[in-house]
Amino acid sequence: MGDAVSVRRRGRSGGGAARRAERTAIRVDVAPTIHRGIPTFDMHSDEALDIIEHNAETVLEEIGVNFVDNPAALALWRDAGADIRGERVHIPRGLSRKLCAMAPARFTQLARNPARSVEIGGDSLVLAPVYGPPFVRDIGGGRRYATLADFETFVKLAYLSPWLHHSGGTVCEPTDVPVNKRHLDMLFAHMTLSDKPFMGSVTEPSRAQDSVEMCEILFGAERMAQGPVMTSLINVNSPLTFDATMMGALEVYARAGQACIISPFIVGGAMAPVSVTGTLTQVLAEVLAGVAYSQLVKPGAPVIFGAFVTSIDMNSGAPTFGTPEAAQITYGAGQLARRLGLPYRSGGGFCGSKLPDAQAGYETANSLNAGLLAGVNFMLHACGWLEGGLVASFEKFVMDADQLGTLHKLAQGAPFDDNAQAMDALREVGPGGHFLGCDHTQNNYKQAFWRSDVFDCKPFETWAEEGARDTQALAAQRLSDLLARYEAPPLDPDIESQLRTYIERKKASMPDAFI
């Protein structure tokens, strides 16, 4: 990992307790945000994209989008020049695009450890773990409902992974905590068990507000003013519907200067037309409307062009992952995002498999490769996703996180300076020779090849002697090795105490709710 950085956090507070905490810091290497040295793969023709862009504006003007239970949103749209009929917003051609132009092309999300802040947009790629599964699976315990303890373990794993830039959000649903209180515990875990950037709650506007208030404690008002400290996931209720819950969270975040991903959530054939071009049209229409709305709420609010799209098995109605159609849409949405000048969120380690087996491997690698080459800037679900997102798998988390190293290496591009040209090696070795011992190899071998921390490449006999382990067993070993060396990054105890007080007060203020 030649390009990794190691930074000891400098406490925001100068107190003695903070200094003591700092001295306990262990070194956790994290590779910086990926900056691509390679082009994107522009699969679709300009002719096709022109048509999609034209059709998306036709959809917005003729068909319109619904803003449900949200009179204030309708008023904003009306003032901006849209034609409102009931809850339906008809957006004249050109209006949404004009509003989208107010959003920044790139922004920096601050982390409490400044060395872990991430750039989102342009040639960058930020990797974040799986989001949302109600179940977890591991080799020992099988498939079961996720708990807060599972959640905390995933946050630790994300903190320990050298290839993950981001701690994510709902890495799994802590189902043992009431629905209306679990966001507090999830945020506390991200804030205290990791120093990487994270996501806020979106399940109620009030929970988004809690997220902002907890960040004010963690970061302080001064740092909060420097840029967004959360990037949160606002799903569109596809097709073409913006519900009050998600829009309420978006409004809270936009007004507080926090970043949001505006993300159509589409199982193709069900929530969008059964064609790639038709789906891309709908994705673009929904993003245009959602991003434009964010700019009506707060001009200049940082937002990301999102696209969560997969295909469907038309026989069973089950969603399918790692498919060619999903890749075609991922590539196309990336082209549309770049033409629109917005950061792009898509990709991820998607699979439909119930186990971290070969199917999971094929489907996940198909998805990760498409995400990288499609020019994704923010990759949610980059590791740990299993069973169509119903399950967060511990073993798959570390397998996927390991594979993310290949994205880092691929994205760098191949150097072609004198050293990389290796003419000295070719001259030294000559026909029939061997390169292992030559000077060029000795000088370069450590950084030459990406190396897996999970996979086995040993000879058959050695592998057999070591127990003939499959990938799941190798990953289980990696999992326990990683967790054994976990140590929380230092945090000013005063801040931790204020966060605990905030959470206790909030929890005491409302009865438990489990739906």
Add this chain to the structure above:
Amino acid sequence: MGDAVSVRRRGRSGGGAARRAERTAIRVDVAPTIHRGIPTFDMHSDEALDIIEHNAETVLEEIGVNFVDNPAALALWRDAGADIRGERVHIPRGLSRKLCAMAPARFTQLARNPARSVEIGGDSLVLAPVYGPPFVRDIGGGRRYATLADFETFVKLAYLSPWLHHSGGTVCEPTDVPVNKRHLDMLFAHMTLSDKPFMGSVTEPSRAQDSVEMCEILFGAERMAQGPVMTSLINVNSPLTFDATMMGALEVYARAGQACIISPFIVGGAMAPVSVTGTLTQVLAEVLAGVAYSQLVKPGAPVIFGAFVTSIDMNSGAPTFGTPEAAQITYGAGQLARRLGLPYRSGGGFCGSKLPDAQAGYETANSLNAGLLAGVNFMLHACGWLEGGLVASFEKFVMDADQLGTLHKLAQGAPFDDNAQAMDALREVGPGGHFLGCDHTQNNYKQAFWRSDVFDCKPFETWAEEGARDTQALAAQRLSDLLARYEAPPLDPDIESQLRTYIERKKASMPDAFI
């Protein structure tokens, strides 16, 4: 499989036996050669490629290449203007490129079933199975030496796969047949158990000659004159060495009008410099020399720019697969092949895993995706490869072969005609609606999404009731389903009898050899 074709073979002979054989034909659908509707991914800059091309010619001129034990080759090179010192051939800048220009940019390899002939070069992609493993593995029998019976099973599986265009060559080594005779049995299996195109023997020039003679029986002189009926694999003894065995086979094939792949065989860091740019330089130098030599032997001989390159684990010396460096080289060699105007062979379903598990899935999918987007025209090892090529896996063969369907679908590109734009569907469904029942979905759902014949996308409960099978178990089921419906494609019994007689005579003419 909307684009599949089904053709009943028309016998070359008009005899009654041939007609009777024809009447037994079963329908085996095979998708035609892939013609890409999408661009290639040109990862490397023109500046880098210019340097590599310049350096490759420097290697050929200054360092030179060895043609070992091959005075006739040295004489051909001398006459062409090369500088010969011992067995070392120094090729003046420009000479190899001038000779390469005599090779065709694309050609058709004929199959005995004319509908299965394949185009190689340009925008085509031909998929062929694994080549060379001495071992096989399946879920019941584990890992063991391969036999002729295993070989025959793989030929049947390749025949039955809708996504494989090619029967390949040494799909595994039939180790129960003497080394000097097994090529006869392998060719007989390809000729009789399948009607797809195949590869000839390269392990001795005499065995290449036997391959040509058996093809003369199978195809007849008239059809042989129409174009190559074999594409055979000529590995370069990297670095920069062309041995007499491989060159002898190349000479036989080139003179008989048969196609060859000139393929550097490189584990990076061992047989080439430990850098992507240095390795690409060596690959290009070796291909330039090898292809140029084929044109000295027979101007216009059909040849393919080959590149088998992988990385190495610098700690253990073990080769590694599905790595970012292998992908970088696969992309780069494709760009170099296109600049040279030659068909390109690379890619494949490579992995280092010992089992068809998640590691195998990730590594294989990484390799297959890079192969497709790199513009590979002839993909050897597209399915069945396990354990660094030491093992041909039955289950992985059908998993990989299934995944090849995704390459077909991706390569087509996404249509964007009126039907694909789906504006009628968007208008019909509107905000908050559902697309499953709309007219557009009903008219298009059958062809809309690629569908796996192996993977499971059912709900968890159904999957659990059906035995909670992992991918290997699902593939074993697919394997037995496929083989249960195998029936040999019809062949004129006179031809089959002549082939048997030829083989018996050849086998009787020499003692068994096992090394």
